[in-house]
Amino acid sequence: MINYSDLIAELASGPLARWAELLPQQVAEGMAVERWGDLPDWQVVLQRLPPLTPSQIDLKDGVTIGSAEDCNDASRQHLRQVLMGLHPWRKGPYDLFGLHLDTEWRSDWKWDRVAPHLAPLQDRLVLDVGCGNGYHCWRMLGAGAKRVIGIDPSCKFVHQFYALKHYMGELPVDVLPVGIEQIPPELQAFDTVFSMGVFYHRRSPMDHLRELKDCLRPDGQLVLETLVIEGALGEVLVPEGRYAKMRNVWFLPSPDTMLSWLRKCGFKNPRMVDCTRTTVDEQRSTEWMTFESLPDFLDPTDSSHTFEGHPGPIRAVFLAEA
DSSP states (O other): OOOOHHHHHHHTTSTTHHHHTTHHHHHHHHTOTTTOTTHHHHHHHHHHOOOOOOSOEEOSSSOEESOGGGSOHHHHHHHHHHHGGGOOOOSOOEEETTEEEOOSBOHHHHHHHHGGGSOOOTTOEEEEETOTTSHHHHHHHHTTOSEEEEEOSOHHHHHHHHHHHTTTOSOSEEEESOOGGGSOTTOOOEEEEEEESOGGGOSOHHHHHHHHHHHEEEEEEEEEEEEEOSOOTTOEEOOSSOBTTBSOOOOEEOHHHHHHHHHHTTOEEEEEEEEEEOOTTTBOOBTTBOSOOHHHHEETTEEEEETTSSBOOEEEEEEEEO
């Protein structure tokens, strides 16, 4: 079972005290079996994890837990079978005791594009909004963050995170089953806030930017990664139907438009530090995510466009300060 009591007690005496008061109820709602019918099955996965002790943990060059020498083939196969109970695995990759979790996304590539541009994370309090199973949370901790809190309303992703943390010990990183709208307004507590792969899923882009700004202390840094389109200031794609077979895609701005929105919401010095077209090498189906992926989302006769005829996915990274 996932127990947040120690985390909530820790947060109760610091800059997140106002949020800590609300967390017991928020966590209970986020992990309610009435909401997630498969919750008992995910909890069983955590109970069935084999008892293994890692000889090493590397969070700087990837997320590696232990080595192949830390367990035998039978235990490794057991671990694989248990973790498959949390399929699909979308963010990663991970290496556990010689087992390679080849996830849908090469999230390490995104981190390699983001990390060189960040204000140093050393000793910073960090929030990762929409963190999925927490891959980037581990990398933030590996980059020196003092405490990392990820939030994601998907309870299965939360269980994926704690399946990994089971072997990590009491490191200062956790993932909560909540959304950003549940963080108290004007909290102004985090040194760095990440929102990666979330913005285009929000119905109101300005509200999302204001929510992010509310989480940051004065002069804290925002790291925003999102889908964009090529175009001039003011140009925005608002798909009437689906985008790359996704239902919940609302706003894809041009880079100049995104910068303008950041300024309008009161961020200082907004800048784009990377813009990269997503390829089928970065996002694809694997044995750990066997459903459709990017190759199926693109026009089979023109890979520069989506299945629906929209411009193909381009992802940009923006930085700004509160």
